[in-house]
Amino acid sequence: MAIRAIAVEDDEAVSRLIAQVLTSHGFEVCGTAATGEDGVALARREKPDVALVDLGLPKMSGEDVIATIRHELPKTACIALTAVDIPARVLNAMRAGAAGYILKPFHAAELARAVEDVLTGDAAPISPRAAKVLLSELRGDPPDQKAKDGPALSKRELEVLQLLVHGHTYADVAQALGIAEGTVQTYVKRIYEKMDVSTKAEAALLAVARGLVKP
Numbered sequence: 001m002a003i004r005a006i007a008v009e010d011d012e013a014v015s016r017l018i019a020q021v022l023t024s025h026g027f028e029v030c031g032t033a034a035t036g037e038d039g040v041a042l043a044r045r046e047k048p049d050v051a052l053v054d055l056g057l058p059k060m061s062g063e064d065v066i067a068t069i070r071h072e073l074p075k076t077a078c079i080a081l082t083a084v085d086i087p088a089r090v091l092n093a094m095r096a097g098a099a100g101y102i103l104k105p106f107h108a109a110e111l112a113r114a115v116e117d118v119l120t121g122d123a124a125p126i127s128p129r130a131a132k133v134l135l136s137e138l139r140g141d142p143p144d145q146k147a148k149d150g151p152a153l154s155k156r157e158l159e160v161l162q163l164l165v166h167g168h169t170y171a172d173v174a175q176a177l178g179i180a181e182g183t184v185q186t187y188v189k190r191i192y193e194k195m196d197v198s199t200k201a202e203a204a205l206l207a208v209a210r211g212l213v214k215p
Helices: 010-026 038-048 062-072 085-096 108-120 130-140 157-164 172-175 180-195 200-209
Strands: 004-008 030-035 050-054 077-082 100-103
Touching: 004 010, 004 038, 010 030, 010 108, 030 038, 030 157, 038 062, 050 062, 050 100, 050 172, 062 085, 077 085, 077 108, 085 100, 085 200, 100 108, 108 172, 108 200, 157 180, 157 200, 172 180
Parallel strands: 004 030, 004 050, 050 077, 077 100
Antiparallel strands: none
């Protein structure tokens, strides 16, 4: 039996793309909704295996949609979709019950694989290390039970990381700190090495989860 899915996305083009991608990969798309309220109603009616929910919905937020679906339909897995990797939004989505998150824009194969991984429990669309630290934070584990923070970041590295968390580009960071863009890239490389991550999104999520920077 095909995996049944719905998409809650206010951008019609993106919603149509999601439906096309999932259908072409063997999923049964039960419907799409452009608002959170309609998305919850659709989920109640169809009881899908998975719901892809955009966090930037008008009126009812994506986080509230996820929380409602997970409360009423615990067998429905929810995956958050977001165009900006703002750690606070992603963390809130995970607290609401999201099994993972996918950054837009995405490649067709990446979207289908992410959905399959979340449903099978084989993986999540974040690194295992990031997932471990985030889950520890969400569970509220005592400090001595949380993952080790690793090598301390320097004052300058923290400044760079703080700006990246708020969505600034390397060029923005360079201008704000009065340094060359190449120097920013060097700092980012060091940050990745110390935090044992490979993307800006992972670094930002871990930084917020550890309290290194403000979201």
